[in-house]
Structures are given as structure tokens and as C-alpha cells.
Amino acid sequence: MNAPKEKLSFKTNSELMARRLAALPKGVGQGHALFAERAENAEIWDVEGRRWIDFCAGIAVVNTGHCHPRVVDAARQQLSTFTHTCFQVVAYESYVELCERLNAAAPGSTPKKSFLVNTGAEAVENAVKIARAATGRSGLIAFGGGFHGRTMFGMALTGKIAPYKIKFGPFPGEIFHVPFPNALQGVSEEDSIAAIERLFATSIEASRVAAIFIEPVQGEGGYVPAPLGFLRRLRALCDTHGILLVADEVQTGVARCGRLFASEHYDVEPDIITMAKGLGGGLPIAAVVGKAQIMDAADVGGLGSTYAGNPVAVAGALAVLDVVEAEKLCERSMVLGERMRARFEAMQA
Numbered sequence: 001m002n003a004p005k006e007k008l009s010f011k012t013n014s015e016l017m018a019r020r021l022a023a024l025p026k027g028v029g030q031g032h033a034l035f036a037e038r039a040e041n042a043e044i045w046d047v048e049g050r051r052w053i054d055f056c057a058g059i060a061v062v063n064t065g066h067c068h069p070r071v072v073d074a075a076r077q078q079l080s081t082f083t084h085t086c087f088q089v090v091a092y093e094s095y096v097e098l099c100e101r102l103n104a105a106a107p108g109s110t111p112k113k114s115f116l117v118n119t120g121a122e123a124v125e126n127a128v129k130i131a132r133a134a135t136g137r138s139g140l141i142a143f144g145g146g147f148h149g150r151t152m153f154g155m156a157l158t159g160k161i162a163p164y165k166i167k168f169g170p171f172p173g174e175i176f177h178v179p180f181p182n183a184l185q186g187v188s189e190e191d192s193i194a195a196i197e198r199l200f201a202t203s204i205e206a207s208r209v210a211a212i213f214i215e216p217v218q219g220e221g222g223y224v225p226a227p228l229g230f231l232r233r234l235r236a237l238c239d240t241h242g243i244l245l246v247a248d249e250v251q252t253g254v255a256r257c258g259r260l261f262a263s264e265h266y267d268v269e270p271d272i273i274t275m276a277k278g279l280g281g282g283l284p285i286a287a288v289v290g291k292a293q294i295m296d297a298a299d300v301g302g303l304g305s306t307y308a309g310n311p312v313a314v315a316g317a318l319a320v321l322d323v324v325e326a327e328k329l330c331e332r333s334m335v336l337g338e339r340m341r342a343r344f345e346a347m348q349a
């Protein structure tokens, strides 16, 4: 009974691809013509038994490695107690504990509050809702090349038409894009700040802008870190005009950039931070973390969703935070980053 399960039929990647193409709409893309059989740490085995080094990590998700034993154990334990109550109906301590830990870890000294959702796009949607509720303003500014998800506000904030926005408009109004500072494209931080000032003169007055959304390191935009001084200048500009600074850390968070939050490198306290991806170690969970007073702007019942903060995903996320600490993954991320940079710079030379 306990002998390893023998495979009765072998399927090839191309057979599965044929079924996939017949069964799924073409809008769901696929980066590699592979179907996973299993995965462990940094490796994936496909259905044909080939072993791959997974540089994609599920798009920056399994920062703690595929199937980290502590994440799997935590999820398994939760699966055997309860899998769902809907937090807004019957609450559970682990959800509160995860929010407490995110509040304590978030950059800056202002007291924080957090709540949980399922995906990065959902976190972005909620950040928009909170920013509008807290400021009573409607305008939003984001950056060219930025990516914020595939929901309506996520797409509207995204600064890249193909393939994310094509055929899906019109998008919500009052959303404006300015160039992201990027030396390779000849855009300096002065250019970006000047573009925002120009918006205030030509398109929307500063006093109607609720928030500026920025990825501290653009992901889809080409892995471009914002220059060190830029986020500080953005923070100052936001303070001058009463605009909220939203750091979209869906991709940059949870040790990927050498800190729990990439914003920590900039010594800047965002008003709201969106998190997802690495937080669940492969389980779907996301969070909105922000200054307590701002986060309390929405009325009771205005935030949440049926599965938001699902207890199995929460258990995984708590284990992820433990693993990041225990295995010093922030430090490791810095070491690996430096090693890769040195290697690539040598190749470039």
C-alpha cells in the first residue's frame, strides 16, 4: 500500500499543450511549453521527468523555495483543523497575528494597520479604495512601464499597453502616467518630477490627486530600481500636496530585494504598501499595509472578500515570515544579488 505510486501512463508536454490549447482561451499565456510534475526548492521536474532550475519562481513568488517544509507543514496542519470560515463572518487569531507582524515590520514609525486579500491586483484595488476614502480625492498617478495587475484599476494604473490593456478599455478615469526614472531610456529623476509638476499644471490639480502608485523596483517594466533619491523626492512632493504615496511591493517584497520591504532601502515611509506573491510562499495571499489613520478611512463592511486571508494561506504566510528570519533570506538575497551583478557586469565588459 505504501509503495511509491507507479505512473501508469506518461504524458508529454506537447500532448498536454494540445489539450490546454483546446480547453483554455488563448489570452491565458504560458512562458514555457512545460507542465510541472513536482517542485522542490529552486527546481521543477516536468511531466517528462526533466529537471529545470526555476529562475522564474512563479513570477517572484516562491522566495522561500518551492514546497519549503515549514510552509507545507503549517498549511497541512491548518488544513486538518479548518479551511475556511470567512474572516468577516467568524474570525481566527492567525489572521490577526499576520497583520500584527506586518504592521511591526513595515517601514517607518507611524502606527500601522493591515488587512488581507487574495492577490496582488486585489491589494492594488483596495489601496485605491482606501486612498480615495482617506483623501476624498479621485485622481491617481502611476508610472510608464509600471505593472499593477489585471483588474480594472490594476490595468488602468499599469503603464504598459501590450499585452495587458489591449482591447480591455475604457478604463476608470482620472488616472495619469508619468515616465519612470530610467537612465537607459534617458529619463532622469528630475524629468519624472517635472512630468508630475506638468500634470498638475495641465491635467489635474494636485489637490484632487489621491495617490501616487510606484513600484520601488519596476518588475514588468524591466527590473529597474527607482534611483535612491527619487522616492524621497516623491515623498516630499506628496507631503507638500497632501497626496498619499503607495508603494506597490507585490513583487519587490518579502526578501526579494534584500529587505522585507524594498522601500526600506530608500528610508521612506509609504502611506500604503501592497504585498502579495512571496508572502504566501506559493499559497494565494496578499496584504494592504498602511498608516493606521489612513487605513481606517473605509467604513465597516467596505473591505474584505469571501476568501481574503484564507486560514491555510495565512498559516503559510506566517511560516514564510519565520523562514525569512531563520534562514536570513534578506542577507542571502543581497549576497546572491551582488554575485549576479558582478557576473553580469563582467559579461557586459
Ligand SMILES: Cc1ncc(COP(=O)(O)O)c(C=O)c1O
Pocket: 059, 119, 120, 121, 122, 124, 147, 148, 149, 150, 215, 219, 220, 248, 249, 250, 251, 252, 276, 277
Ligand atoms: C508590482 C505588481 N503589482 C501587482 C501585481 C498583480 O499581482 P497578481 O498577479 O497577484 O494579481 C503584480 C504581478 O505581477 C506586480 O508585479
